[in-house]
Amino acid sequence: MTHNLHLWLIPVLPLVGAAINGFFGKKFSRQAVAGVALSFSAAAFAKVLVVALQFSSLTTPHIEFLATWIRAGSFQADFGFYLDQLSLIMLLIVTGVGFLIHIYSVGYMWEEAGFYRFFAYLNLFLFFMLTLVLAGNYLLMFVGWEGVGLASYLLIGFWFTKDSAASAGKKAFIVNRIGDFGFLIALFLLIKHFGTLNFEQVFSSIAPLSSETAGAGLLTAIGLLLMVGAAGKSAQIPLYIWLPDAMEGPTPVSALIHAATMVTAGVYMVARSHVIFDRAPAALTVVAIIGTLTALFAATIGIAQTDIKKVLAYSTISQLGYMFMACGVAAYSAGVFHLMTHAFFKGLLFLAAGSVIHAVGGEQDMRQMGGLRTRIPWTFWTMTIATFAIAGIPPFAGFFSKDEILWRAYQVSWVYWFIGLFTAFLTSFYMFRLWFMTFFGEYRGTAESHEDSPHGHGDHDDAAATHGHGHGGIHESPWVMVIPLVVLAFLSVTGGWIGVPRSLGGNNRFEKFLGPVFHADVAEGAEGHGFSEMGAEGHGMAGSPNKETEGPEPQAGHGTELAFTGISVFAGLLGFVLAWLLYYRDPQLPQRIAASLGGLYQAVVHKYYVDELYANLFVKPLIAGSTSILWHGIDRDVIDATVDNSAHGANEVSDSVRHMQSGNLRSYAGWVAAGAAMVIAYMVWMGTR
Amino acid sequence: MVPISYYLILSGILFACGVTGFLIKRNIISIFMSIELMLNGVNLSFVAFAAQWHALSGQVFVFFVMVVAAAEAAVGLAIIISVYRTRETLNVDRVDLLKL
C-alpha cells in the first residue's frame, strides 16, 4: 500500500448525487436535477481518471482500508477496496459509459414525470456497481451485486403504473435472486474452508492448492456455485429470461444496465475469481459450455424478433455468452476485452435505438419502420458503426475482441470455435436485418401523419407524459442525445485497437496490461504499464519487449491464426449478404421462408416457450402451494385463528364472569364467605405442613 | 376451671351465626345486626386469649373494637336511613341498581 488514493470517493460521489436527487429532487427544476446527476457522475469519472493517471506508480493490487465492518470471532470483513488492472478497466467502463448515458438520458427523459427519480436511481446504480467493482472482499462485492439488482428492479419498473413494467422488474429481481442464492452458498463455502472472504487472503490461500481433477472437490463446488450467481446476473442459461422482459424499462436503462455494466458483473466476478476456476477444470468447462450454448441459443431467438429492443436484448445475452466462453477457456483477458468493446457498441446500439424510437414517436416494432436513414442521419451513421462493430467487421472494435475469443476457444476445442463461428454468422445476420429493416426501404409506420403525437418513450402511449413535439413527424434527436452517440461511435471504431493481436502486427497491449492479474506468478516487468487514456495508443509508454510471459497465448503459428481470422470475417460478411438478400432485395422472402418452416419458426418466435415452461414447472406449483399451505393453512387457519380464538375466548370468559356482578348484596356476601373459606383453608394447610 | 377451648368454641359459634345471618337475612337492619354479632364473637376470643397468655393488650383491643363498632353502627344506620328514603324499601334484594 503506497499511499491513500481515497478510492471510496468513487462510489460515494454518485451516492451523494442519488441522495440529493432522491430526497430533494422533487422540488428541483429539471435543470437542477440534471445538473446534480451529471456533476456527481462526472466527478466519479474524473476521480477514476485521476486514479488511472497515478496507476503506474502503484503496486498492484492496491488495497485500501476504509472502515471496519464485521468482526465476528475469527471472521472479519471490512469496507476495503481492491484496485488492480482489471478493476481499473471496469471502473473506466462503468464511469465513462455511465457518464455518457447520463448525458443522453437528460435528453431522452426530459418529458417524463419522475425525472428526478430516474436520475436518483441511475446514480444509485452507479454507486452499487462501483462498489461491486472496487470491493476488496466477496461480501462487499455481494452488497454491490445485490444493489445493482435492486437498482435494476427500480429502473425496469420505472413506469410502475404499467403492469408489464412492474412485472418485468419483479421478474428480474426474482431471477437474479435465484442466482444470488448460488453465490451465497459459494460464499459460505469460502468462509467455512478459508475463514475469510477477503480477496487477498482467499487467493493466497488457494494459490498453493493443486488443480482438482475432474469431478468433485471444494473448488469445483465453489466455482459452479459462483457460476450460478453469474448466470443469474449476466443472463445465461437457465436464468436469462429476465433480460428480454427488462426492455420494459427506458432505453437508457437498457443501455447502461443491461448492455454495458450490470450484466457484465458476472463476467467480472468470474474473472476476478479466476484463481478458483483455474484450479477447477470441471467448473471451467461448465462455464464454457453454458456460455457457448447461451450464445447460440439467444442468437437463434434474435433472428425472429420484431421489437428492436428485444433483438438487442437477445444480442446482449448472446454476446455475454461469448464472454463466458472466453472465461471458460481461461482466456480471461479476451473475455474482458470483449466486455469492453461490447460496452461501447452495445451501449451505442441501445442509445441509437432509443434515438430511433424517439424519432418515430414511440414505435418499437421494426416492421413499422424503414427508410429512416435520410431522416435521422446522425443516428443512422452511429448505429451503422455499431452494427459493423458487433458483426465483427475489421477494423471496428468487435472484430478484434471476438476474433481473440474464437481463436483461444479453438485452442481448447474446435466445437467451441465452430459454434462461436456460427453464432457470429447469426449475429451479423440479425444485426444487419435490424439495420435494413429500420433504415432502408420504404417507411411503413404512421408517425409521419401525427403532428402532435402524444407518444412517450415507453412501449405504449399511456405510460409517459405527452411528447409535445410542435414539429410533428420524424425528426433527429436533440444534441444532448446525439453527442454521446458520437463519442461511443468513436470508441466503437478505435476501442479494439489496443488489443490488436501479434498476428496482425499489433502489440496486444490489452492482454499485456491485464497480464499481472491473470498470471500473477510471472515477472513484474509487465506491470507499470499504466493507461492514461482509454483507447489511447502510441503514447510513449515503455514498449518493453516482453517475452511471452502470459502462459496461454499460444505460439501456434501466426499463419493459422490469420486463416481463422479470415474465416470469421467471412462469416460476418455472409451474414451481411443474407440480410441484404432477405430484407432489402426481396422483402417478401422472409415471410415465405417462415411459412414454410411452420412449427420451427413458431417455436423460435415464441422463444422456444421457455417462459411458459418455467411458469408451469415452477411458478404455478409455487403459487398453488403457497396459497393452500402458507396462506390458507398457516396464515389463516393457524395464526389468524389463534388470534381470533383467543379474542373469542376472552369474550366468552368475561361473558360468563360478568354474572358475578349481580348487584345483589347477598350474593356478594356469599362470594366473600366462600373466598374467606378458601383463604382460611390455605392458611391452615400452610400452617400444618 | 373451664378450658380456654370452650370459650373459643363459643366464640366460633357466635361468629358462624353471624355469617349465616348475613347470608340469609333480607332486612338490611338484620344484616347489620349479624355483623354486630360477628364482632361480639371476635371480642370474646380476644378476651379469652388475653386470659390464656396473660396479655392485657387483648382487652385493650376489645375496647378499640367496640369503639370502631360504635362508629360503624352510627354511620351505617345513617346510610340505611338515606337508602330507605330513596328506595322506600329495607329489602336488600330490591336494592340492585348495580346489576350488570
Add this chain to the structure above:
Amino acid sequence: MLHLIVFLAFGAICVAGAVNLLVQRHPINSALSLVAVMGSLAVEYLLLGAEFVAAVQVIVYAGAIMVLFVFVIMLLNAGEEERTKGSQVAMLFGIPGMLIGSVLIGWVLLERSGSQAVAVGAMPGPPKVIGWLLFHDFLLPFEVTSILVLIAIMGAVVLASHPDADQGKKEG
C-alpha cells in the same frame, strides 16, 4: 365447678340468642335477642376477669349501640321480612363456605390451644390498669379512634339529615 356451670348457662343463652336472631322475621325481635347475647357475653367477660371490658360491653354495646338500632327500626317502621327470591350464590357458596371456614378454624384452635384450663378471673383487667395501657402503650390508637368517632358523628349527621331541612334553611 361453679365456674363451669355459669359458663355453660350463659353460653347457652348466647347461642340461643344468636340462633333466635337468625330465626326471627321481625327485626325488632332480632334486636332484642342480640341484646340478650350481649348481656350474657358481658358475664362471660367477667368470668375471664375482664371487668372493664364487661362494663363497657353493657354500657356501650348493649346500652348505646343496640338502643340506636332499636330507634332506627322504630323510625323506619320496619316490618316483617318479605320472602324475596334472593341469591343462589349466597346459598350455594356462602353457607358451605362459612361451614368449612368455621370447622377449619375450630379445628385449628382446638388442636393448638389444648385443654389448658383457666381459673375464674384469670386475667384481671381493672379500669386503672386498662387506663394506664390506653394512655401509655396504646396512646396513638386511642387518639386515632377518637378522631374516628368524631368523623363518624359528622358523617352520620350529614347522611341522615333530612333533605328538606336544608331547603327550608335556604328559603328561610
